[in-house]
Amino acid sequence: MAQQLMRSAVVVGTGLIGTSIALALRDQGITPYLIDENPEAARTAAGLGAGVVGPPRAPVDLAVIAVPPQHVAASLREHQSGGLAHDFTDVSSVKVRPQEEAAELGCDLVRFVGGHPMAGRERSGPLAAQVDLFRGRPWVLTPTESAGDRAVGRTRALAELCGARPVVMDAAQHDRAVALVSHTPHLIASLLSGRLLHGEESQLQLAGQGLRDATRIAGGDADLWTHILSSNAAAVAEVLTDLVLDLDAAVDALRELAKAPSEPGPAGLSHLRDVLVRGTRGRGLIQEGSSGGLSGVAVGT
Structure with missing residues (x-):
């Protein structure tokens, strides 16, 4: 047909x-x-x-x-x-x-x-x-x-x-969907990879497969991705805004735990665990839907 x-x-x-x-x-x-x-x-x-x-x-x-x-x-x-x-x-x-x-x-x-x-x-x-x-x-x-x-x-x-x-x-x-499953992940991978520029050689030598997996898509064409992200700027900014709130809360929890490592506060531990649990659950959604979901990273146009 x-x-x-x-x-x-x-x-x-x-x-x-x-x-x-x-x-x-x-x-x-x-x-x-x-x-x-x-x-x-x-x-x-x-x-x-x-x-x-x-x-x-x-x-x-x-x-x-x-x-x-x-x-x-x-x-x-x-x-x-x-x-x-x-x-x-x-x-x-x-x-x-x-x-x-x-x-x-x-x-x-x-x-x-x-x-x-x-x-x-x-x-x-x-x-x-x-x-x-x-x-x-x-x-x-x-x-x-x-x-x-x-x-x-x-x-x-x-x-x-x-x-x-x-x-x-x-x-x-x-556009809202790809902002979540493609465009924002690419930007986050690029931001994480950019932090490696501040790492010492002795630190970078310890990099394993987990970091390579998390930053793989950052190797895409920078000029192309600048145009892609700017063309979908509002939707990507919306996803990033929510992500920034999550990051700020995680930072606050870590700072609380750092102040008293021998007596960790229940709120800090609870929040960190919640972050990790939600991450596991979210990852499970795209693993289950890998053959039919919008989880592919679009590169090229």
């Missing part, structure tokens, strides 16, 4: 996500056209077997706009005006602002459906791409009220062809 809805495609942007999509489509018998403002990136993706470099001679069924959030609307307008495809989607990890900007630019929202595959890696670029990157992962669709059935169907087909599970959400609901 998915292949009947979408027989041809073009991928605009051959970074980690775009190239992984192209590889997955190629694996399903669809050879995507590859477009990138950096010709070398497109040639690298083609060399991996992801498709053929250059625009199609006639409009394809679906164009996948795989560029950072701040460029989605302009890219959509450019390629809709140029007749690149009949329908369009994007894979940006932020949905509200790009859709608002697309409307302001006069893009045809009947032929556009926002999308976001909940998968990624801490590495970027076409050489980091994987054909199975999206397999079993949620792929969020955020159609506007004006989105046409054909565009929705083709975007859903794209997710299915890539082995993902389509999930329809409101754009604002999506």
